[in-house]
Amino acid sequence: MKLCLIVYYSRSGVTAKVASALAQACGADLERIEDLRPRSGAAGYLRSAWEALRGRPAQIAPPRHRPGDYHVVVLGTPVWAGHMSAPIRSYIAQQRGQFRQLGLFCTMGGSGGPGVLAAMAALCGKPAAATLCLRQRDVLNGMDQAALAGFARSLGLGTHPAPAGQA
Structure with missing residues (x-):
């Protein structure tokens, strides 16, 4: 069994930046x-907000990895209008029976993160072993590194040293 899979949706690239940094740190x-x-x-921005507010799922491509093959699955989403993104909602609905240990994170411009993480855990049907809310400005300014390291430790994931030139 493999150790960790990080699954995320990112419209603007902020959540992708967090997911990539976490994947690199944890291998x-x-x-x-x-x-x-x-x-x-x-139009895409408005549709995203509308789907999030209504709790609508999105049409997503089939995943490449099976979450059941991993000890830990970490799910990441942006906060849209105080709700999880429609694509992560769809992924959870399709895969929730395969999650063993769960970690959840979100990125947000303002507020709503704790509610989004609670809603994600409820949709998964199990509590998360660790959660993390990050503000967009902290991610873009590189002020998220300590929080990411703490999140990885909470999940029991060892961190690998960052390549030279990266923090």
Whole structure:
């Protein structure tokens, strides 16, 4: 059995940055949820908010990795209008029976993170072993490293040294 899979959805790249840093630090496999409908521009932004507010799932591509093959699955989402993203909602609904140990994280411009993480855990049908809320500005300014390291430790994942030139 493999140790860790990090699954995330990112519209703007902020959640992707966190997922990539965590995967690199923990030596985890990484899976980006692929939305089948583009979310670019103002129309994509509005549709994203509407789907999140309504609790609507999104059409996503089939995943490349099986979460049941991993001891720990970490799920990451942006906060959209105080809710989880529609693509992560779809992924959880499709895969929730395969999660063993669970970690959850979210990125947000303002607030709503703890509620999003609670909703994700409820949809998964199990509590998370560790959770993390990060503000977009902290991620973009590189102020998230200590929080990421603590999150990885909470999940029992050893951190690998960052390559030279990276913190």
